[in-house]
Amino acid sequence: MLRNFLAGLIVLLSLSASPAWAGRYASIVVDAESGKVLHAANPDVRSYPASLTKVMTLFLLFDELESGRLRLDSQLRVSAHAAGQAPSKLGLRPGETIAVRDIILALVTKSANDAAVVAAEGIAGSEPEFAQMMTRKAQQLGMSRTVYRNASGLPNSGQMSTVRDQAILARAMINRHAAEYRYFATRQFVWKGQTITTHNRLMLRYPGADGIKTGYIAASGFNLISSAVRDGRRIVGVVFGGTSGPQRDNHMKDLLDRGFAKLRTGESVELAAAPSADDTADLDELVAAAHAASTAAAAKPATKAAARPAPAKPAPTKVAASKPASHGKAAKRAADDEAAGDAEDSxxxxxxxxxxxxxxxxxxxxxxxxxxxxxxxxxxxxxxxxxxxxxxxxxxxxxxxxxxxxxxxxxxxxxxxxxxxxxxx
Incomplete structure (x- = not known):
């Protein structure tokens, strides 16, 4: 028990050494079939999902395909609002059309914000209406601490989720849209003669990995949902708050390795949280360091609170349209955050x-x-x-x-x- 706790706490400390990151890091690893939690650190702390948002956008798009309301060759029109989205984007022009198949590929590889809005408007008529659909679907799936305000994941102070909720979504995607889930394994996509390579670098090099989505904005750090299969067993991992793309990917690799090891041995859930009373004697220094980092983050002036998730509130069934949290120069910085990527590897x-x-x-x-x-x-x-x-x-x-x-x-x-x-x- 002590050994498991130490391993989990060291992982948490490695990402929380700086107070600036202490309030953002969270991770979870689950058995994709049973939902059993194999690892959890701050699993219910709310933060900004960034482009992980597009997994829900795709979930609803796949619902439309399954219902027959849309086909892969259906052409959706690009509005001025969609074309005006900040990068990362395909560079769609108002008035042109794009096939649903190309929208899917653009979302899973380039994480194109303009394509996400085209999908939203094509399904719901407007992006705010689509955000309401996203939130309702989240509640139906059991994602009780998630609220969506847009289809892309571009910065919005009201758009919140948790790693536990994102793991629920990933499992639902894999189990309910198994045929469409294969799109997340796409490595390259050709758009108007240009070859676009996936942002998901971990998928390219981790044995058994076949998806699913990266994300980054400054307020959340580097986020990632991953899924991999070994010996016929699938696990899902989610990380919020990585300090860089490579660091996030390496951390996820370690979490997945440990998750598969737990499946083999049948070990119980690992929680990177406060130790039990029996363990504290040997962990005073580690615990003190973890609490110091968290306390320092919590003590920041209220004017900077937008950089950290607010205390959780029940998700409403209706979500009003909301303007992004930043304007002017701040808005451009936010757009640059997303353009730089779903990865800094740009x-x-x-x-x-x-x-x-x-x-x-x-x-x-x-x-x-x-x-x-x-x-x-x-x-x-x-x-x-x-x-x-x-x-x-x-x-x-x-x-x-x-x-x-x-x-x-x-x-x-x-x-x-x-x-x-x-x-x-």
């Missing part, structure tokens, strides 16, 4: 430009071989530029700035061309 390197696809792909593959573990095959992105004579730009996407710089340095030493491409390029 930098690209270009290793050549060619008149044909094949040599472009060969150049990108050669760069991958040179860089080795720095990138994966899933990072290859052949960007076709239309014109009288098409140009195929050989790129490797999904890198952090430091990775992109290191990659160009290594390629330069190998005599290969390399150009840094920023998130907004």
């Amino acid at each position: 930098w690209t390197i270009q290793v050549g430009a060619f008149k044909e696809y094949k040599p472009a792909h060969q150049a990108a593959t050669k760069a991958v071989h040179t860089l080795g573990k720095m990138v994966g095959k899933g990072a290859i992105d052949i960007d076709k530029q239309k014109g009288r004579t098409p140009v195929y730009r050989a790129r490797l996407a999904g890198l952090s700035l430091s990775q992109a710089r290191a990659a160009c340095k290594r390629l330069g030493k190998a005599g290969q061309s390399c150009k840094l491409i920023g998130p907004d390029a």
Whole structure:
């Protein structure tokens, strides 16, 4: 018991060492079939789901497909409101249409905010009406501490959830929309000649992983829902409040590894929380450190309270439309948060430009071989530029700035061309 508690508490402390993060970190791991909790840390503390919101957007979209009200080839019109969403986005234009199939792929790979709003308006007529549908569905599923205000996860002070609720949603998605769940395993999606690679880096490298969604805004930190299968057993993990994309992914990997180990041994739930009276004698320092971090976060001035979730209140059945919490420069920062990603891995390197696809792909593959573990095959992105004579730009996407710089340095030493491409390029 003591050993299990220590392991859980050390994980919690590693993410809560800074008071700024103490109020945001939460995690849970559950058996996807039974719902048994294998690990939990702050599972019912409310925070901002960020782009994990799109899992519910997709759930309702899959409901529409199942009912026959929509088909994969149904064309939904893009409104000015949808086209005006902050990045990450496809760059849809008002008045054009997009197929439901492409909306799904855009949400699971690029986490496109404009596509999310097109889906919302196509189903409910308006995004506020769709948010009400999302909240009602959440309550039906047992997500009692979740309220939705938009379809994308862009910053809104009223849009709240918990890791436990997100695990409930992930299990419902897997069990009720099993056929559609396969979309979350999509690695690449081609949109208007451009290859878009998934933001879900952990899925590309964790054995057995097949989804499901990343998320990030400044107020929540780096969030992730993951699911993986080993030996015929599936588990679901949820993390809120990671300090970076790679740190969040590595932490999830550890949680999933430990979750599968618990399934094999049949161990009971692990709670990273206050120890029992019998354990405190050996844990004074660890507990004091954890409480100090939490107390420091709670003692911040009230003017900064928006950066942390408010005390939980019962979720209402009706959700009124609400403006985002930030305006002006703050709104632009919030948009930049989401653009930077569902991952901070939003930098690209270009290793050549060619008149044909094949040599472009060969150049990108050669760069991958040179860089080795720095990138994966899933990072290859052949960007076709239309014109009288098409140009195929050989790129490797999904890198952090430091990775992109290191990659160009290594390629330069190998005599290969390399150009840094920023998130907004």
